[in-house]
Amino acid sequence: MNAAVAAMSQPAPSVGASALCHLSLDCIEVQPGFNPRLWFDEEEFADLVTSIREKRWIQPILVRPQSGREGFYWIVAGERRWRAARELGFDTIPAEIRELSDEHALAFAHSENDDRAGVTPGEEARTALRMMRFTQGDRAEAARRLGWSPSTLDARLLLTQASEAVLLALARRKIKLGHAELLSCLPETTQAGTLQDVIERNLPVEELRAKLDAFALDLGTACFNLDGCRACPHNTTRQASLFEQHVGEGRCTNRPCFHQKTVEHLQEQRTALKDEHNAVYLDTERHRDSWTLVLKRDVGATQLNEGCKQCAHFGCLLSTRPGEAGRLTTEVCFNLSCHAQKKAEYAAQQTADSALALIPQDAGATVSTPSAKQSSKKGKPAASSAPPKRVLSLVHALHRKAAAIEVLRSPKMAQVYAVLALLKELDLLQGERDAHDPLQKRGIRRQSRPDHRTALLGPLFALDPETLSEITVELASMIAARELGDTEVQPRYLNGAQATLRTLQVDLASHFALDAEFLEAHTKAGIDAILRQAGFPGYLTAHTNDADAYKKLLARKHSEIVKDVLASGFDFTRFVPTVVKQQVT
Numbered sequence: 001m002n003a004a005v006a007a008m009s010q011p012a013p014s015v016g017a018s019a020l021c022h023l024s025l026d027c028i029e030v031q032p033g034f035n036p037r038l039w040f041d042e043e044e045f046a047d048l049v050t051s052i053r054e055k056r057w058i059q060p061i062l063v064r065p066q067s068g069r070e071g072f073y074w075i076v077a078g079e080r081r082w083r084a085a086r087e088l089g090f091d092t093i094p095a096e097i098r099e100l101s102d103e104h105a106l107a108f109a110h111s112e113n114d115d116r117a118g119v120t121p122g123e124e125a126r127t128a129l130r131m132m133r134f135t136q137g138d139r140a141e142a143a144r145r146l147g148w149s150p151s152t153l154d155a156r157l158l159l160t161q162a163s164e165a166v167l168l169a170l171a172r173r174k175i176k177l178g179h180a181e182l183l184s185c186l187p188e189t190t191q192a193g194t195l196q197d198v199i200e201r202n203l204p205v206e207e208l209r210a211k212l213d214a215f216a217l218d219l220g221t222a223c224f225n226l227d228g229c230r231a232c233p234h235n236t237t238r239q240a241s242l243f244e245q246h247v248g249e250g251r252c253t254n255r256p257c258f259h260q261k262t263v264e265h266l267q268e269q270r271t272a273l274k275d276e277h278n279a280v281y282l283d284t285e286r287h288r289d290s291w292t293l294v295l296k297r298d299v300g301a302t303q304l305n306e307g308c309k310q311c312a313h314f315g316c317l318l319s320t321r322p323g324e325a326g327r328l329t330t331e332v333c334f335n336l337s338c339h340a341q342k343k344a345e346y347a348a349q350q351t352a353d354s355a356l357a358l359i360p361q362d363a364g365a366t367v368s369t370p371s372a373k374q375s376s377k378k379g380k381p382a383a384s385s386a387p388p389k390r391v392l393s394l395v396h397a398l399h400r401k402a403a404a405i406e407v408l409r410s411p412k413m414a415q416v417y418a419v420l421a422l423l424k425e426l427d428l429l430q431g432e433r434d435a436h437d438p439l440q441k442r443g444i445r446r447q448s449r450p451d452h453r454t455a456l457l458g459p460l461f462a463l464d465p466e467t468l469s470e471i472t473v474e475l476a477s478m479i480a481a482r483e484l485g486d487t488e489v490q491p492r493y494l495n496g497a498q499a500t501l502r503t504l505q506v507d508l509a510s511h512f513a514l515d516a517e518f519l520e521a522h523t524k525a526g527i528d529a530i531l532r533q534a535g536f537p538g539y540l541t542a543h544t545n546d547a548d549a550y551k552k553l554l555a556r557k558h559s560e561i562v563k564d565v566l567a568s569g570f571d572f573t574r575f576v577p578t579v580v581k582q583q584v585t
Contacts, residue, residue, distance in 0.1 A: 019096070019097045020060060020094065020096050020097075021094075021097065022092040022093065022094055022095070023063070023073065023092060023093060023095045023097075024091060025082065025090060025091065025092065025093055027072050027073060028061075028063060028072075028074075028075060028082060029072065029073070030074075030075055030079055030082075031074040031075065045080060045084070048080055049087055049088065052081070052084050052085070052088060053088055058084075058085060058093060058094055059078075059081065059094075060078075060093075060094040060095050060096045061075060061076075061077060061078025061079075061081050061093060061094070061096070062075075062076040062077040062078060062095070062096050062098060062108060062109075063076055063095050063096070063097055063098075064076055064098055064099060064100045064105055065097065065099065073095070073097065074105075076098070076100060076105045076108050076109050077108055077109050081093070102134060103135065103145065106127060106130055106131060106134065107145045107146060109127075120170055120171045120173075120177075121156065121177050121180070122162065122166070122167035122168075122170040122180060123167075123171055124156045124159075125156045125159040125160045125162070125167065126160070126167070127146065128142065128146065128153055128156040128157050128160070129157065129160050131145060131146055132157065139153060139154070151242065154242055155242040155243065158184065158238060158239065158242055158243070159180060159181065159184055160184075161184040161185070161233040162180050162183055162184035162191065163183075163188045163191045163192065166179075166180050166183050166184070167180070169199065174199055175195070175199065177244075177245075178205035178208075178209075178245035179198055179203075179205055179245075181239065181243040181245045181246065182205070182208050182209055182212055182245050182246070182247070183195060183198075183208075184233070184239070185212070185233065185234055185239050185246075185247070185253045186212070186234070186253050186254075187234065187254050187256070187257075194208075205245055209245055209246075209247060212253065213247045213248070215253065215255070216236065216247050216251035216252060217251065217252045217253075217255060217258050217322070218251060218252075219235065219250045219251065219252050220250055221322065221323045221324075221325070222252075222261070222325075223265050223266070223269075223325040223326030224261045224262060224264070224265035228261075229252065232254075234252055234253045234257065235250070235251070235252060236248060236250070236251040236252075236253060237249040237250055262320070262325050265325075265326065266282060266318055266325065266326065269318060269326060270282070273316060273318075273328075274523075275523060275524070275558045276523050276524040276525065276558065277314075277315035277316045277330070277523055277525065278310075278311065278312050278313070278314055278315050278388045278523055278525070278526070279312060279313055279314060279315030279316075279332075279334055280315050281315070281316075281317055281318070281334070282318050282320050283317055283318065283319050283320055283321065286317065286334065290334065290336065291317065291332050291333065291336070292332070292333055292336060292339055293331060293332060293333075294308050294314065294331050294332065294333045294339065295331075298342075298343045299339075299342045299343060299346050300346045300349075303342060303346065304331075305528065305529055305532050306529045306532060306533055306578060307342075307529075307578075308333065308342070309525035309528060309529045310388075310391070310522070310525070310526045310529045310530075310578075310579055311333075311335070311338075311386050311387065312387060312388045312389065313333060313334045313335035313338065313386060314331075314332070314333055314334075314525070315332060316328055316329060316330045317329040317332050335386070387526075388521070388522070388523070388526070390521040390522075391518075391521050391522055391579055394517065394518055395579060395580050395583070396497075398508075398511060398580060399497045399498050399501060399584065400497040402497070402501055402506060402508065402511035403497035403498070403500040403501055404497075405511070406500060406501065406504050406506050407500060410504060412461065412465055412468070413461060413500060413503070413504060415465065415468040415469070415472065416457060416460045416461050416468065418472055419460055419468060419471055419472055419475065420456065420457075420460070422472065422475035422479065423439075423456075423475065425479055426475065426478055426479060438470075438471045438474040438475055439456075439471070442463070442467065442471070444456070444459045454499040457499040457500060457503050458502075458503050461504075498583055498584050501584045502584050508576045508580055508581060509573075509574045509575070509576050512576050512577075512580055514530075514534075514566075514572040514575060514577075515566075516562050516563075516566060519562045519565065519566075520558070520559070520562055523558075524554060524558060524561065527561055527562070527565075528554060530577045530579075531565065533575075533577055533578060534570070534572060534575045534577075536550075536565070536568075536570055537550040539568075539570050540568065540570075543568070543569070553565075
């Protein structure tokens with residue numbers, strides 16, 4: 001029986017005990033992924049082979065029995081000696097057999113390797129990570145088993161943020177520890193290209209640090225909540241406390257993540273701002289030449305508070321620029337043509353007021369000031385605000401309901417609607433000129449335009465009931481004489497409700513009542529404009545005996561403002577906001 005067989009036939013030592021013997025090289029294996037070393041230096045290995053050949057002596061390696069494979073062993077420490085023995089053609093190798101758990105085997109392997117050719121910090125980082133797994137995350141126990149201080153363990157664990165390529169380059173001495181420490185703070189996808197640049201250019205540690213310093217973003221400029229960044233490996237604060245090489249504290253080296261968090265926060269901020277502003281844009285969505293600040297000195301206090309602030313084109317701009325992300329620019333107009341016209345009208349009014357002030361009070365002269373319509377360019381109506389869609393939806397619903405009620409009250413208007421319905425059936429409004437056109441015979445001129453029904457409401461209502469009845473009969477006769485269905489007509493649907501109210505000169509106060517739904521459809525600025533129109537600020541000041549009461553009210557949440565206004569006791573009876581009246585009057 002040879003020595004190897006004899007060694008293999010020896011009984012395994014008891015748990016915790018050890019046995020020295022010679023084992024066959026064939027019954028010893030390297031456990032995949034166990035050895036802390038990432039790389040063996042070829043020159044150092046060649047020296048080891050020469051030393052063993054000359055001295056004919058090998059210090060025993062440390063092995064442990066393989067579970068479920070009797071007579072086979074895993075190398076715990078001494079892989080280089082085992083490889084040297086194989087290269088020299090040895091059959092056996094002196095070995096110490098020990099029953100060891102995974103974690104104890106790892107501690108032995110690290111200690112034995114460190115006593116010989118020093119393990120690199122990158123290899124220690126892998127060992128630290130595995131030991132943390134064995135100790136279920138107990139840092140104190142992991143440090144104790146490795147014989148390290150807590151700060152050394154933390155530093156090695158942080159170094160595991162470096163990619164495998166970086167750790168291997170460190171083990172192969174292609175980069176220095178300082179390089180690896182700096183690279184570890186970058187996203188793994190960025191580390192690869194930067195590592196290649198460092199190796200190819202032989203980049204000094206200081207130069208790499210300067211590059212990363214310029215690349216990193218200051219977390220102090222972030223507009224988003226930093227709670228998720230405090231323990232992030234891309235936050236350089238941790239590196240600054242544990243590594244010799246770093247780019248300072250409070251820097252973010254993960255630009256894509258920083259950008260994504262900024263975008264998400266800005267979208268959340270944008271959604272929240274829609275309760276207070278009609279229009280909310282990011283500065284990336286609007287060119288600087290497409291908006292302007294609305295100043296009271298340019299358009300006047302009344303127009304600003306009761307006109308502009310209710311307009312759908314009035315709002316705010318959110319900055320996305322680095323260092324300024326989240327900064328808000330308020331009282332912005334996104335309709336430059338309307339703003340220019342408002343400025344021109346206000347300037348003309350100011351000029352007229354100044355001229356009037358120069359006339360002696362007893363001159364007895366009558367002076368008229370130019371109206372907004374007169375001060376606008378010839379042929380163009382004065383600019384008007386465009387209320388937000390939510391507000392217009394409520395206003396138009398009110399107009400339609402009011403018109404329906406008023407038509408029920410007015411038999412004559414019902415006749416007008418009957419005439420319009422017959423005209424649509426005949427399609428006369430599309431431009432057909434019949435010799436017996438009942439409207440032309442009575443001097444009513446028709447126009448082929450989208451609002452033709454609105455244009456005809458007034459002239460038809462001005463006729464007496466008898467004439468309307470005659471027109472109805474004549475139109476019905478024309479329909480009877482016509483082959484129905486020979487032409488499919490695509491009617492132009494128009495909102496005749498407003499024309500009906502205008503024609504009947506309806507007092508909208510009998511149809512409108514200020515309620516929570518109407519106020520909630522407005523932003524804070526819109527509510528402010530409505531309350532000023534109603535005279536609410538003066539009432540609240542007198543009622544509370546507090547000069548700042550109205551200011552305090554507007555500082556509250558949107559829903560709270562609505563609730564407090566409706567519970568204030570102010571009498572809104574007969575009050576109709578401008579936004580309800582402006583498209584009817």
